[in-house]
Amino acid sequence: MRKLRVPPVATQRIAVGFMWILTTITFAVLVFILAFILTHGLPHVTWTFLTQSPTSMGREGGIFPIILGTLLVAGLAVLVAAPTGVATAVYLSEYTREGRLTSVIRFGADCLSGVPSIIFGLFGFVFFAITLRMGLSVLSGSLTLALMVLPTIIRTSEEAIRAVPTSYREVSLGLGGTRWQTVFYVVLRSALPGISTGIVLSLGRSISETAAVMLTAGSALRLPHSLFDSSRTLALHFYLLSREGISMPNAYATASVLIIAILALNVLAYALMRRFAVKAAR
């Protein structure tokens, strides 16, 4: 019996049809997730919700101390990790020759950027909170997050720096520029889009972190008065509210605030990338 041979054009139509089904399902699911959270949450995101303190474990009241706590923990983490990471990337690509040491460091950074955040959480809890007696505090949380995002910032910055053509460096040196002037005015200036995108995305990751801050920054609901006070981040607050059924409306609202912040950061990163790229290319 002649094997039934489906003409290629027919297979193309079937296959492409199937592919489009997969695509629509994927986007349907992803859009559903966002819509599900935002439709339930946005009505509850009122000015008072954003500016008041929570009462009875977050059942009522707002999330102001939690928003501030998140900005402190994630902000301080990036404030520490960004300059350190960029400086390290500059040193590795501009001040040392390619050798076994630099490739080992690069491999190490690659591995650490893949390590799950719970391991940083465990390390931060035992090392910062207990051994260094920083306790459950903004400081332990931000240092843990800083170490978590540091490898990513080093790698993205280094990629951006290495993308700058070596001829630019020669021109700058040829015009009597010192090494640092060349790095600062030519290399970093051209690499700024890549570097700043990496930093903004690291901030996004720090804000949406739960496992790493659970037992480093802790889960106190009150406004932190010093770096040694514990403070709960938005993602953790959402986790605890939803998991323990404390208050679903507030959980949805907290998630909505978190999602909006993350989307804004990603849009900022995207805009940074395009604005600098367009300016440089023009």
Place this chain on the structure above:
Amino acid sequence: MKTSTTTIRAQGFTASFDGQPAVKSLDLEILPNERLAIIGPARSGKTTFLRSLNRLNDLSPGFAHTGKILRDGKDIYDADVDVAELRRKVGMVYATPVPLPWSIYDNLAYGLRLAGIRDRARLDERMEAALGYAFLWNEVKDRLREPASILSGGQQQRLCIARVLMLEPEVLILDEPCSGLDPISTAKIEDALVALKEKHSIVLVTNNTKQAARASDRTAFFLLGALIEVGPTAQVFTRPTQKQTNDYLMGQFG
């Protein structure tokens, strides 16, 4: 622009990369306001010699040298030499134009800003002169704010020349500046070189014998890292003293 008074002399200068010699015990002199053309086949050490004059070879790993390059009697490889100052006085133009990804104005002003000069009036005045010498002023005078990338290949190379001229170098070294350019742009650059003669010594690496004949007083012939022959351009091109020069030139014409 003041006239150039610098003499540069290579004395027994040998340069090597990871042990591979690229230039062997060169003895060559560049007199003030002289235009020296360097010709020779690929990998004959022309570029290595050029990049040793302003120590850009220091950037390449594995670079080592023996012998001296004297600038007004002082070896430029001495420890106490201010390399930045050296590179400002020995300005280099590359084979392919490399405008920095900024505006024309920022490209031109960069050299002086590095040297700490930020006074706009001085920058503008120096810029107009430099662009004039590079025969680019009329084409860009009211577009200085636009990015350098909008210029054509020839214009970009003249921008690079102007960028070096901003620093009022004493020696101008050009590594086959017209290799990628169309005849019209090449002619413009040659005109610029002719005009620059009074102000600078010029070292021009080229394999375009017509360009060498037109834009140089003396010509040196490099082969496999060695200086085979150097003499007045007319004499080298018509009655070379060394057989290899003649073979090379015949090859060139044959």
Place this chain on the structure above:
Amino acid sequence: MDRRAPSATGRDGEPVSVAGGDALPIMVNAKSIFQSWVVILGLVLICDGCGRTSGRSVSLLGSTSIQPFAEMLAERYGKDHPGEFVEVQGGGSTAGLQAAEKGLATIGMCSRSLTAKESLLFTPILIARDGLAIVVNPKNPVASISIEQLRALFAGRVTNWNEVGGKDGPVRPITREEGSGTRESFVRLIMSGERISGRALTQESNGAVKELVKGDPAAIGYMSLGLVGKELKAVPVDGIEPTVKNVQAGRYNLVRPLLFVTKGSVNPAAQKFIDFVLSPEGQRLLATEGLVRIR
């Protein structure tokens, strides 16, 4: 093609004023980024200094059974004593002991009696007693369960509800993580030596157990009696209703102590809070919330 090199002096047309931005626009804001970074870091450190001096805060950490009640007391205490701050965090009883021992919290919260070793290390302060409620989904018709049946259910020996008076269907026991005081009391009061089934779903707080039982008709879990609320059905054990009265009267004997635990000397601020919790008003608040007062 302009072949004439312009003389340095002569200029055709009006003087060209080149309106240029400052020297190196992008470089300037790169510098300002660096300066702002230093300023922010300085600010944060300064505010750290000033924060520490304003009233030592008292931090509690531990049992998720005690956490909601401690939070309520902390809020009331905060109103009555402005400037005194009391923070409450969960994590489970043994985590509370860990925190108290390592100085992560001023007071550890523990919803089980201390082991011999632990009582050497810590000074326990009994603040109330709490019943251990066996909870099922409201739709579950089961009327009462004996201790032996409970042990069989949680050990995985009985796996169908119809064997204990419920509708036919699989039984899904829910347990707590090992560090939980509620679990420890459950194991001591009910399991007496037998291990809880490895198939039991593990949740890390009373709230999570409550949410899960609320959603799964076949689920059975255990939690603090004070937190059961109206959405779950607390099952009578051996026919005795799990109510505060029965616990006080000693008829419902699945009871455990709720302890505040401190290590070494207690700082005055913490002592003031503990005194408040043990005061008649504190005890009254705990009783109204469903706990058994001890004073």
Place this chain on the structure above:
Amino acid sequence: MKRDKVIGAILLVVALSAISGLALITVFIFREGVPIILRVGAKQFFLSTDWEPSLGHFGILSMMVGSLFVTVGAAVIGVVFSLGLAIVLTQFSPPWLSATLKPVIELLAGIPSVVYGFVGVVTLVPLIRHSLGGPGLSVLAASIVLGVMVLPTITSIAIDALQAVPKSYLEGSMALGATRWQTVTMVLLRAARSGLVAAVILGMGRAIGETMAVIMVAGNALDVPHGLLDPVRTLTSNIALEMGYASGDHRQALFATGVTLFVIITLLNTAALAVSRQRAGRRRAQ
């Protein structure tokens, strides 16, 4: 010139402190984790399913199997959907559509994992419980949630891999009369195979590292799951559940679990790097 030297020195100090900070983590984890493995015995630690810290039994086999089930499940879902998405966006969709959808995918990679976990608990778990039976908190639920979560990561890397294939390959095949779909299957996928494999491996790396979302939807039961509908506890959720109260040997056992994860993920990364470098050597040499 002196200022230049000073700045060079500062950069060196900062670089050294950053690198030593990262080295510190690795050394700390191994120093805390490895001794317990040796004390308990590697065979006991890795091949026993008896995890009872209070009695000193530290066997993580059931959790390793749990992590494996969930990661493979997530990879299967992730691959099918992200490959379809990548092919459609690079080959079959109008340029304006793919230009708008690609950034949306990158945005979705930024969504916190607890959001995926929560939506899973509220919608997926009851659905599985009613329609398929079992507690709902299961390997299936965890695989789906993680699959959806790693999908944006795999898709964007897969798109890069597909776009890296030189256009001339595709035109050559089409010039021979092949339909676009035949070109995709016979030319495009084969040429980009290494990039796609790397994308899947990196996706698995991210899935195995997820913690909170898994705790919410997997049920965290200690026994080895016998089917898709059984509850499961992964390596990461075990650490998260117990690190608050673990002390002494128990805490070291959690660090040992961390070491295991660290090694697994390093192997995954190296594999992904080797695979993508092996075929892409030519591309990167351009």
